[in-house]
Amino acid sequence: MGQPIAVRTFRVDLGYDGSAFFGSQRQPGVRTVQGALESAAERLAGEPTRVALAGRTDRGVHAVGQVASLRIRWARSADELARALMALTPDDLVVYGAREVDERFHARFSARWREYRYFVWEGPVPTLMRGRVWVVRTPLNLAAMNAAADAFIGRRDFAAVAGAGVGVPWSGIDTTRTVSLARWRIVDQPFERHDRSGRLLEFRIRADGFLPHMVRNIVGSLVAVGRGDRPIGWTEELLAGRDRRRGEAPAPAQGLVLWRVAYDDDPDGAE
Amino acid sequence: MGQPIAVRTFRVDLGYDGSAFFGSQRQPGVRTVQGALESAAERLAGEPTRVALAGRTDRGVHAVGQVASLRIRWARSADELARALMALTPDDLVVYGAREVDERFHARFSARWREYRYFVWEGPVPTLMRGRVWVVRTPLNLAAMNAAADAFIGRRDFAAVAGAGVGVPWSGIDTTRTVSLARWRIVDQPFERHDRSGRLLEFRIRADGFLPHMVRNIVGSLVAVGRGDRPIGWTEELLAGRDRRRGEAPAPAQGLVLWRVAYDDDPDGAE
Secondary structure (H helix, E strand, O other), rough: OOOOOEEEEEEEEEEHHHHHHHOOOOOOOOOOHHHHHHHHHHHHHHHOOOEEEOOOOOOOOOEOOOOOOEEEEEOOEEEEEHHHHHHHOOOOEEEEEEEOOOOOOOOOOOOEEOOOOOOOOOOOOOOOOOOOOOOEOOOOOOOHHHHHHHHHOEEEEEHHOOOOOOOHHHHHOOOEEEEEEEEEEEEOOOOOOOOOOOOEEEEEEEEOOOOHHHHHHHHHHHHHEEEEEOOOOHHHHHHHHHOOHHHHHHOHHHHHEEEEEEEEOOOOOOO | OOOOEEEEEEEEEEEEEEHHOOOOOOOOOOOHHHHHHHHHHHHHHHHOOEEEEEEOOOOOOOEEEEEEEEEOOOOHHHHHHHHHHHHHHOOEEEEEEEOOOOOOOOOOOOOOOEEEEEEEEEEOOOOOOOOOEEEEOOOOOOOHHHHHHHHHHHHEOOHHHOOOOOOOHHHOOOOOEEEEEEEEEEEEOOOOOOOOEEEEEEEEEEEEEOOHHHHHHHHHHHHHHHHHHOOHHHHHHHHHHHHHHHOOOOOOOHHHHEEEEOOOOOOOOOO
């Protein structure tokens, strides 16, 4: 018998095409991101190994900036761990890299802020962006959507845009969050012909934390403003009312991407 | 019994995600683009209806600019035909539109030129462009690739880059084509973080016609130059040699998109 292998803590940066995952969180009998990572880690360590994820994503939601922390018996380098996890996980999950971190690091609890992006294709159905965008066939007023988005910026009570039973006063969950960015812009895309009508709209939203369905509910309310179904001032009223039942239907999962999670010790200085 | 419904000729513009199609051309027992369109057209017309496609695409190759011509018994408008075809074809096939054309119009034989685009992702594996790009992990010299691409421009014999048995002198097929554009450029993309390494390269190639595997063989040879495995002058030698066996392996199907087919009467003036 050789030296016992020490338990070390790693941060793993990953992404996934959410189309074929039943969300990020482990559930028995279905394909989840946490399940795929824990199965791979268990094969590498030879023992059950828990993986914590920075952000919970619903079924169908994508990620290019998910972060995992894991404590694992591993004798080789962080790069070798990243490659081994990549090899043992499905093709629709990508491991961007891994590095060893302080044992107090926790992907979820150590996070400073999170950014999501939401993609809307305004125009006729596109071919190669299918499953990555919400297709909205009516013209959208981008200036109105940005004006209405301002209501969400700052330290606010987001009960009115929280899903899954959180948006009712008696649930007892603190629904206050601080949003530092909420902005629409037109972005270029390479996969659809520019001589046809259609444009790709990207919504960026950054906060210290997000409630369940919060981004999709916010996008649903802003697209209602963009279509002209609601006035610009309505989002402010909606928030003040603190009642989810007054809101619009959430935007579909397929347009949502967990873009980035920032930590105090990010090598690129974050922001 | 009412008036008999007349047979009319329509041009249908369409696209598809090629991932789950066994190519464009009808084959018994497998899922093809022509098969999907003909099944839909037969249901609409109540009789077998043949559909001709402008370009043949291999299994896994995508299209945003495919054109079909069909002669069909149809009493309603071209827009209604487009909507009906869209409703009766699978979700990974998109009908952009339809219009009635002269009965002499044939999607393949009336075409003036065709453009393909090929997408290379230079960098670590991306998440949300999976199945749309060829991932090349080694750095590529774009200037060298463009210099080497110049060899393919003009009226040339493309036997050296023709696949499927065409590239041998005794096959008897005319392998002369006229290429008017063959150019690489860096394009922006919305689905991967820009703070990570990686860039999207797009190759545009336009010709009066293409031989089987011609674009993928050309891309394979140019990426070999970009990697430094072959000198810039090699593509000229390759073409002059007229021998497919001296070439590089074809680039994978998933990065290739049939982008556009141009006709004399295009409403947007073509070019």
